[in-house]
Amino acid sequence: MPTVGVKRDILFNALGRSYTDEEFDELCFEFGLELDEITSEKEIISREQGDSKASGASDVILYKIDVPANRYDLLCLEGLVRGLQVFKNKLEAPRYSRVSPTTGEVQRLIITKETAAVRPHAVAAVLRNITFTKERYDSFIELQEKLHQNVCRKRSLVAIGTHDLDTISGPFTYTAKPPGDISFKPLNQNKEYTASQLMSLYKTDSHLRHYLHIIEDKPVYPVIYDSNGVVLSMPPIINGDHSKISLTTKNVFIECTATDLTKAKIVLDVMVTMFSQYCSQPFTVEEAEVVYPDGKTCIYPELAYRKEKLTGEFINRKVGISEPTENIAQLLTRMCLLSQPTGAGDEIEVEIPPTRPDVIHACDIMEDAAIAYGFNNITRTTPRTYTVANQFPINKLTELLRQDLAAAGFTEALNFALCSQEDIADKLGKKISETRAVHISNPKTAEFQVARTSLLPGLLKTVAANRKMPLPLKLFEISDVVLKDETKDVGARNSRRFCAIYYNKSPGFEVIHGLLDRTMQLLEVKAAREQGYHIQAADDSTFFPGRCAEIFVHGKSVGRLGVLHPDVISRFELSMPCSALEMDIEPFLGHTAEALLTHDVPMRESIKHSLPRLGDSQQPLPAPPASTKTVFGDLKSQEGLKALNDFLADKSYMEGFVASQADASVFDAIPSTPTQTLQHLWRWYHHIKSFQTERVRLPATKTQFVLVNACSSSEHTSDEDIDLFGSEDEAESAETARIKEQRLAEYAAKKSKKPALIAKSSILLDVKPWDDETDMSKLEECVRSVRMDGLLWGQSKLLPVGYGIKKLQIACVVEDDKVGTDVLEEAITAFEEYVQSVDVAAFNKI
Amino acid sequence: EALLQLVEKADGGVDSLDVASSIGVDHQVIVGAVKSLQSLGDVISAEQRSSKHWELTDEGTELAEQGSHEARVFGSIPLEGLPQSELMKLSFGKIGFSKAMSNKWIRVDKSHEGGPRIFRSNIQDQVREKLLLVRSGAQLEEKDKNELKKRKLLTEVTVKSYWITRGSSFSTTLTKQETELTPEMIATGSWKDRKFKPYNFEAMGVAPDCGHLHPLMKVRTQFRQIFLEMGFSEMPTNNFIESSFWNFDSLFQPQQHPARDQHDTFFLSDPALAHEFPQDYLERVKTVHSEGGYGSQGYKYDWKMEEAQKNILRTHTTAVSARMLYKLAQQEKFTPVKYFSIDRVFRNETLDATHLAEFHQIEGVVADYGLTLGDLMGVLHQFFTKLGITKLRFKPAYNPYTEPSMEVFSYHEGLKKWVEVGNSGVFRPEMLLPMGLPEDVSVIAWGLSLERPTMIKYGINNIRELVGHKVNLQMVYDSPICRLDS
Numbered sequence A: 001m002p003t004v005g006v007k008r009d010i011l012f013n014a015l016g017r018s019y020t021d022e023e024f025d026e027l028c029f030e031f032g033l034e035l036d037e038i039t040s041e042k043e044i045i046s047r048e049q050g051d052s053k054a055s056g057a058s059d060v061i062l063y064k065i066d067v068p069a070n071r072y073d074l075l076c077l078e079g080l081v082r083g084l085q086v087f088k089n090k091l092e093a094p095r096y097s098r099v100s101p102t103t104g105e106v107q108r109l110i111i112t113k114e115t116a117a118v119r120p121h122a123v124a125a126v127l128r129n130i131t132f133t134k135e136r137y138d139s140f141i142e143l144q145e146k147l148h149q150n151v152c153r154k155r156s157l158v159a160i161g162t163h164d165l166d167t168i169s170g171p172f173t174y175t176a177k178p179p180g181d182i183s184f185k186p187l188n189q190n191k192e193y194t195a196s197q198l199m200s201l202y203k204t205d206s207h208l209r210h211y212l213h214i215i216e217d218k219p220v221y222p223v224i225y226d227s228n229g230v231v232l233s234m235p236p237i238i239n240g241d242h243s244k245i246s247l248t249t250k251n252v253f254i255e256c257t258a259t260d261l262t263k264a265k266i267v268l269d270v271m272v273t274m275f276s277q278y279c280s281q282p283f284t285v286e287e288a289e290v291v292y293p294d295g296k297t298c299i300y301p302e303l304a305y306r307k308e309k310l311t312g313e314f315i316n317r318k319v320g321i322s323e324p325t326e327n328i329a330q331l332l333t334r335m336c337l338l339s340q341p342t343g344a345g346d347e348i349e350v351e352i353p354p355t356r357p358d359v360i361h362a363c364d365i366m367e368d369a370a371i372a373y374g375f376n377n378i379t380r381t382t383p384r385t386y387t388v389a390n391q392f393p394i395n396k397l398t399e400l401l402r403q404d405l406a407a408a409g410f411t412e413a414l415n416f417a418l419c420s421q422e423d424i425a426d427k428l429g430k431k432i433s434e435t436r437a438v439h440i441s442n443p444k445t446a447e448f449q450v451a452r453t454s455l456l457p458g459l460l461k462t463v464a465a466n467r468k469m470p471l472p473l474k475l476f477e478i479s480d481v482v483l484k485d486e487t488k489d490v491g492a493r494n495s496r497r498f499c500a501i502y503y504n505k506s507p508g509f510e511v512i513h514g515l516l517d518r519t520m521q522l523l524e525v526k527a528a529r530e531q532g533y534h535i536q537a538a539d540d541s542t543f544f545p546g547r548c549a550e551i552f553v554h555g556k557s558v559g560r561l562g563v564l565h566p567d568v569i570s571r572f573e574l575s576m577p578c579s580a581l582e583m584d585i586e587p588f589l590g591h592t593a594e595a596l597l598t599h600d601v602p603m604r605e606s607i608k609h610s611l612p613r614l615g616d617s618q619q620p621l622p623a624p625p626a627s628t629k630t631v632f633g634d635l636k637s638q639e640g641l642k643a644l645n646d647f648l649a650d651k652s653y654m655e656g657f658v659a660s661q662a663d664a665s666v667f668d669a670i671p672s673t674p675t676q677t678l679q680h681l682w683r684w685y686h687h688i689k690s691f692q693t694e695r696v697r698l699p700a701t702k703t704q705f706v707l708v709n710a711c712s713s714s715e716h717t718s719d720e721d722i723d724l725f726g727s728e729d730e731a732e733s734a735e736t737a738r739i740k741e742q743r744l745a746e747y748a749a750k751k752s753k754k755p756a757l758i759a760k761s762s763i764l765l766d767v768k769p770w771d772d773e774t775d776m777s778k779l780e781e782c783v784r785s786v787r788m789d790g791l792l793w794g795q796s797k798l799l800p801v802g803y804g805i806k807k808l809q810i811a812c813v814v815e816d817d818k819v820g821t822d823v824l825e826e827a828i829t830a831f832e833e834y835v836q837s838v839d840v841a842a843f844n845k846i
Numbered sequence B: 001e002a003l004l005q006l007v008e009k010a011d012g013g014v015d016s017l018d019v020a021s022s023i024g025v026d027h028q029v030i031v032g033a034v035k036s037l038q039s040l041g042d043v044i045s046a047e048q049r050s051s052k053h054w055e056l057t058d059e060g061t062e063l064a065e066q067g068s069h070e071a072r073v074f075g076s077i078p079l080e081g082l083p084q085s086e087l088m089k090l091s092f093g094k095i096g097f098s099k100a101m102s103n104k105w106i107r108v109d110k111s112h113e114g115g116p117r118i119f120r121s122n123i124q125d126q127v128r129e130k131l132l133l134v135r136s137g138a139q140l141e142e143k144d145k146n147e148l149k150k151r152k153l154l155t156e157v158t159v160k161s162y163w164i165t166r167g168s169s170f171s172t173t174l175t176k177q178e179t180e181l182t183p184e185m186i187a188t189g190s191w192k193d194r195k196f197k198p199y200n201f202e203a204m205g206v207a208p209d210c211g212h213l214h215p216l217m218k219v220r221t222q223f224r225q226i227f228l229e230m231g232f233s234e235m236p237t238n239n240f241i242e243s244s245f246w247n248f249d250s251l252f253q254p255q256q257h258p259a260r261d262q263h264d265t266f267f268l269s270d271p272a273l274a275h276e277f278p279q280d281y282l283e284r285v286k287t288v289h290s291e292g293g294y295g296s297q298g299y300k301y302d303w304k305m306e307e308a309q310k311n312i313l314r315t316h317t318t319a320v321s322a323r324m325l326y327k328l329a330q331q332e333k334f335t336p337v338k339y340f341s342i343d344r345v346f347r348n349e350t351l352d353a354t355h356l357a358e359f360h361q362i363e364g365v366v367a368d369y370g371l372t373l374g375d376l377m378g379v380l381h382q383f384f385t386k387l388g389i390t391k392l393r394f395k396p397a398y399n400p401y402t403e404p405s406m407e408v409f410s411y412h413e414g415l416k417k418w419v420e421v422g423n424s425g426v427f428r429p430e431m432l433l434p435m436g437l438p439e440d441v442s443v444i445a446w447g448l449s450l451e452r453p454t455m456i457k458y459g460i461n462n463i464r465e466l467v468g469h470k471v472n473l474q475m476v477y478d479s480p481i482c483r484l485d486s
Helices: A008-015 A021-031 A041-049 A077-087 A113-117 A134-149 A195-204 A261-278 A312-319 A325-333 A362-373 A393-407 A456-465 A509-522 A566-571 A638-648 A661-669 A679-689 A718-753 A776-784 A821-829 B002-009 B016-023 B027-039 B058-066 B069-076 B084-088 B093-102 B126-135 B142-150 B183-188 B215-229 B279-290 B305-309 B318-329 B373-386 B429-435 B451-458 B473-478
Strands: A003-007 A034-040 A061-066 A097-099 A107-111 A121-127 A158-164 A172-177 A221-225 A231-234 A252-258 A284-286 A288-291 A297-300 A306-311 A338-341 A347-352 A473-484 A492-503 A533-537 A543-553 A556-564 A578-584 A760-769 A791-802 A805-815 A835-845 B044-056 B106-109 B117-120 B154-166 B241-243 B268-270 B311-313 B337-346 B358-369 B392-399 B402-412 B417-427 B441-449
Touching (some): A003 A008, A003 A077, A008 A061, A008 A077, A021 A034, A021 A077, A021 B392, A034 A041, A077 A134, A077 A261, A107 A121, A113 A172, A121 A288, A121 A297, A134 A158, A134 A261, A158 A231, A158 A261, A172 A252, A221 A252, A231 A252, A252 A261, A306 A312, A306 A362, A312 A347, A312 B373, A325 A338, A325 A347, A325 A362, A362 B392, A362 B402, A393 A473, A393 A492, A393 A509, A393 B215, A456 A492, A492 A509, A509 A533, A509 A543, A509 A556, A509 A578, A509 A835, A543 A578, A556 A566, A638 A679, A661 A679, A679 B279, A679 B305, A760 A821, A776 A791, A776 A805, A776 A835, A805 A821, A821 A835, B016 B027, B016 B154, B027 B154, B069 B093, B069 B126, B084 B093, B093 B106, B126 B142, B215 B337, B215 B358, B215 B373, B215 B451, B268 B311, B279 B305, B318 B337, B318 B358, B318 B429, B318 B441, B358 B373, B373 B392, B373 B402, B373 B417, B373 B441, B392 B417, B402 B441
Parallel strands (some): A097 A284, A107 A172
Antiparallel strands (some): A003 A061, A158 A252, A172 A221, A221 A231, A288 A297, A306 A347, A338 A347, A473 A492, A533 A543, A543 A556, A556 A578, A760 A805, A760 A835, B044 B154, B106 B117, B358 B441, B392 B402, B402 B417, B417 B441
16 A cells, blocks of 8 residues: 655645644545554654664654555645545545647657567656646655556556656657667766666666666667657656756656556556646646557547446445435545436436546446445445355364364464475475475575475474473374365365374374374274274385384375384474374265365356257267368477467457357367467467357358368368367377376386285383292293294393382384284293283384 | 470470480481471471571681680790791791781891791780680670681571470371372271361462363354354365466456565466466456456456466465355356355565464455445444454455455554454455356455454464464463453
8 A cells, every 4th residue: 555645734734724633534534545654754764764864854744644556646745635625525626638739839759669679658748837846846756756656566567757848859759779879868967878887877776776677688778869869768767867857847748658558548647637736727738649650649648537327326225325316426526526417317427537547437436425425424234145154064174173182182283384395395304396295486485485295394393493391292283285286277286184293202103193093083983994994004204114104094095103203303403202193184074965165166157058068978089180281380280389379369269359160160270288388379279169069150260270181171060070079078088087097007006016014013011020039031031032923022121110120121023913912921921930920011003 | 206205295395406405316307307297287386496606617616725826826936936937837827926916925026137036925815715715605795706706716606496385286196197088088987087188279280181272273263153153154265276367367456466466476386377267257357357348447458368377375365255256156046145264375475573474364255136335334343243343443445356445443442542453345346247146246245364363362462473383382271262252
C-alpha cells in the first residue's frame, strides 16, 4: 500500500479547516485511507541517522497516509484534498478538458520503429502557463516518484519525463539507438556522458541503479530528441539536464514511454489532471500528437469520461441498503463519480472521470456508493444460507490422532514446510535426487531451498534447539510434506505424514515401536502379516544398520522406524541415541460416507446438454495421421512445430476468432502432444483438443494449412479423423500404461534382487546363579556352549543383584523361525548346577 | 534414645551442648537427633539458642604456652646483648623486636662496634597473662580483647545449641510415624493405631508424565470448531504447490501485480510449470484480463500463458477457494456453500519478530444467491463474537479480487485503540463469472492469520518461539487449554 507524506498545516489549509489528529484519523478511516503515522522531517532523520544529523531539519508536522494501491488519484496532496473535499460535499469534482494549443501549433512526438525492440509506446501532453511554488514543485516531483513505484512497476511498465517546454523545440523524436551513439548531459551532472558511461556511472547510484536492468541488456536504448537534437530523456533511466524544470518553468512537456500502453495513458491522465489545477486555465490540458512508425497519429492525453448505467436496485441489493435512487446518485457524486437518475425507473447514469481508472466494473461503482453511505452505517444481517458442515477427512483423522498421540506421552512440534536441501538429503544420509523434492527457484536464504519431503529433520532440529530440556524428549508431528507427482496438474502433491522421535540416553527403539503399536491400535489395524500390520528389517541410510524396519499395512509399505544412524544424529548437532518413526497416514483414511473433497478440478468442462462422445469406445487403430506436411513445414520435425508455435504466439486460432476446420486439420497433422517448451502451440493444442466432440460442426476453413499427402488423405473421412483422434488418445494412454508396467516390473526385479529378508530378533537374557559362590565364568561358558542354528551370542556383562551375587546379562540374535525363547531358556536352565533361572530382559524385532 | 532419657530427667529442659558433653558424643550428633525427633511431631520441643565466647587461635595458644613474641625476644637476649642481625634470624625476631622496643624492654645501641647491639632492660609479659586469662574462661576488658583480636590471637566463636524440653506427646520410646497408608494397613486395620506424618501442603505436586499439544494447533482446533459450529465445510487445502493460474489469474489478479514479483512469491524451479488447465475456462480468464467482458473493462494488457503456468508455493488459501468455486460452477445446479480452511501459505518476505516465510491463513467463504455487504458484516460479527470480539468496525480497502473490500478492525481494550484483525470482501464478478457461476450468485469471504491471535492469546512476542524448530518446548509444556471466547 503506497504511503503519501503531506505537511499537516498545508493539508488543513487546503481542506479549509483544521482537524485534531483523531478527527482526521476518523475521516481517513471512513474514506478508506489510513493515517499511518504523525511525524516530522526532523523525527524521521533522527530515527534513521541519529539526533546529530537531525538538528537542522524541519519540525513541521507530517502526516503519512496509506492510500489504496489502485487509487493513483490520491497519491499527492492535490488529489487527496480534491477527493476529501468532494467527499465532504465542499467541492464539486472538476471537469478536466483537453484543449488545442492557442497558437494552433500542436506539439508532436514522433515514434520511430527502432523503439519496438525495447520500449514501443509513448504518450505526451503539455501543461500551459502553470505556476509552481516550492510546495507545488515538490509535490509534482513526488507524484512522479509515487507513480513510478506503483502503477509504473518501478519504471518497467511506464517512465515519466517532464521538461521545460521553453528550453526545447518540437517536433520531438522518440527513437532507440545503440548506447554508444547516445551522448548527453544528464540531469544534475555537469558534463556529457554516453549512454554506456551513464550505465556504469549509475551502477552505484542508490536510486537509479534499480532501473538499469530494464534496458541494460538491450541492443538499443530508448531516447527522445527535440528538433535540434537536444536529448530530453533516456527513459526509463534519466532526463537530460538541458530541459529540466524549475520553479520558474511556465510550460511543461510531459512524456511517458512505456511497455504497456494502457498504463501509460493512465499515468499521463493522472499527472495532468492533478497538476492542471495550477494552470492559468485550471483543469485544462494542452493536447500533444503522437505519430506512430506506421504513420498513424493519436492525440493525448485521452482524458476520457466513460458513462455506465446501473440501477438503484442493483446498488441496494448488493450493499444491503434501501436508499432512494436520488440519494444513491448523490452518494456516487460524492465519490467523484458524477451521477444522475435518468428518469427511466431507478436507472442511474454514472460518469467515470479520467482520474478513476480503478473503476472497471459496476461492482466498483457499488463499492463507492457503500463507502459514501458509510460501511459502518450498513445494517449487519445474517444470510440464510443453509448448509451442512463437513470436515475434510484427512484433517479430521489428523485432529483425532493428535489428541491420542499427546495422550500417549508425546509432545507436538510444529515445523516449517520449507527447509534446505541439506536438511532433507545430506543430513539424513540421502541423495537429493532420491527425495522427489520440489525446488524453489528464488530462495532468499538456504532455509527455503526446497519443500520438505520428510518431517524428521524438523523434529531433530526441534530437539537440537531444546537440548537444555530434561530427557527423554518425546516429540511428534502430523503434517504435510510435498512430493513431485506427475499425475497432478501442477506436478506435485502434499502427503500427510506422522513422525515421532524418542531422544534419550538409550535408543529406546522399544518406545518408538510401542508408539507404532499404539497408533495401529488407534487406527484399528491388528498386528498380523496379511490383514494387519507388521514390521520387517529394511536398509535405510538414515538409520543405524540393522536397526531399521519397514512398516507394512495390509502388505503395503507405509513408512519406517528404527534407531537413527549416529552420523545423522551428529549432523543435527545432537549427542544422544535417538529412535524415530515416520509413516504416511493417508492410507488409513478409509471411506467416508460424504463425498470426498479434492482440490483437483475437472480439466474438461462438464457440458450440461451432454453430447454422445465419439471415439471413446473405439478400438485403437495404429494408423498415423493423414499428413504431417503443412505450410509450417513437416510437423513431425521440431522446426515445423517451432514455426507453428511462433505463428500461434499472438493468435488463438489458425484463422479468425473462432475455432474452425483449419484448427482441426492442423491439429490432426501434429503427430503427438507437443512439449510444453512450445507454450503457444501447447496452449492451442489443448484448447483444440477440447473441441473434439463438436469438431464436425466447426466452421469450414478458408486457407489450406495442411498439405495433402497424395497417398493417404483420400482414404480418411472426417469421421475417421475423429476415430483417429480417439485412437491416438488411447494409444497414448496405452503407451503410458506400458511405461508404467515396465517401471513396475523393473521395480519388482530390483526388489527381488535383494536377499530375502529373514525375521530376526535381538534378545537380552538375564541368567541368575544359585549363590555368590557360583563360578560366573564357568556359567558364561556353559551358556555360550548352547549352539543352535540361527543363534548368535553377543556381548555379555556381569551385573550385581545384591548380597554379592551377580547375574550374567548376555545378548544374542536369533532367527525367529529357527530359535524360540522358550527353547533357549530350556537349554540354558539345563545347566542346573550353575543356573538358577533365565529371564528375557529385552526382546526386539530387528 | 539417650537424649530422651536425659530430657525426661531434666524438668526444665536441657541444653544440647550439655547433653553432648554428658553423653560424650560430638555436638553435631545431638543436633541430628533433635532434628529427627522434631520431625516426629510433638515428642520434644527444641528452641534454638546461640552463645558466643572467645577462644584462642593457634598462634594465641602458642603464645599462652611459650610467652609472647616480645617476651621470647627478651628471653633470648643474653646480658651482654646480641647483634641485631642475629636476633632477626629468630622466628619470632621481627615482631617480637618491634613490640619489645615499644614496651621499652630492650634498647639498641647503634654506636656499638660490630653493628647495633641490643641490650635488655626489664619485662612484664602482659600479653601472655591476658591470653592465659582467656583460656581459663575469664572475661577481659573490651579494649584488651580487641587488641588481641587484631593480633589474631583471639577469635569470637558462636555456638548454636538447642534448649530441649519435653513435647506434648513426649515419650521415651519412639513410635515411628507412618508416611503413607499401605495395603497391609488396610488389610490388617493397623491404620487405626498408627500415627501418620502430616503432609506439607505448601509443596508442589509431582508433574504428570504426559505429552502436550502445540499451542498454535490448539488454537487451530478452536477455529475449526467455530467454523463447524457455523455450518462451514472444510476445504481440501492439502496442496502447497499451486500454479500462478489458480493462485492469481483465476482471482483476476493482473500479471504485473506486485504480489507476483520474485520478492513476494516463491517460484519453483522443479516442477517449474503446471501442465494442465481447464482450457475453456483458461481462455475465458485470459479474455477477461486482456479484453474485459462480463460487464468489465478488463485490465487491457497482454495476458501471457507462460506467467499463468509458473508454479509457486501458494501465497494464500484463496487459490483453493478458486478451485472449489470453479468446481461448484461445474455442478448441474448451483447449491449454496459455506467453506473454510486453515492451512499454510508462503510469502518470500523479509523475516522479523512477527513475520515468517510461512504462516497459517484462516479463510471463510460463503456463496449464495443475493448475498449483500451487510451479510458479510453480519457473518463477520458472528464469527468474531465466537472469538470473544464484539466491537467491530470496517474500513474500505483495496484487494484485486474483492470489491467491495473491507479491513476488519476490533477495539482493543488493552491498547485502547482499534486494531486490524482481518480482511474481507465480496469476490469480483470478473473472478466468478468466467468460472460459470450464475450471475446473481455473490460470494463473500474473509481471512486472517492464525499466528497473530495465538501470539496474543499465549502472550508470545517472538513468532520463532511459537512456530518452527526454535520453539520453546517449556512454553509448549506449560501452555493452557485454548478457549478463545474467554
